[in-house]
Amino acid sequence: MAIKLNGKPSEVDEGMSLSDLLAQMKIEPLKVACELNQRIVKRAQYAGTKISEGDEIEILQMIGGG
Template structure:
C-alpha cells in the first residue's frame, strides 16, 4: 500500500493500524499527534484506526523547550 506521510510517499506491504505504522517508522506514538485524511486521530484509538492505501497522514512531533 502507498501512503503519504507529511507529503512524502511511503510504501508498506500491508494495511496496519496507526500505532503499528508509527512503530514501524521508529516513532514513539506517545510523542506525536496524527491527522489522517484531514481528521485528527485521537491518541486512544491509534491501535484501532487502520491506515489504508491512498491515505494521507500528517505526523506532528511535540518538542519541549523554554527558559
C-alpha cells in the same frame, strides 16, 4: 500500499494500523499527534485505525523549547 506520509509518497504494508506505523518508524506514540486525511486521530484509536491505499498521514512531533 501507496500512501502520503508527511507530504511525501511512501509505501506501507497492507493492514497496518497507525500504531503499527509508529512502531515501525520507532516513534513513541505519547510524543506525537497523528492526522489521517486531515482529521486528528485520538491516541486511544491508533491501534484500531487501519491505513488504506491513498491515505494522507501527518505525524506531528512535540518539541519543547523556551
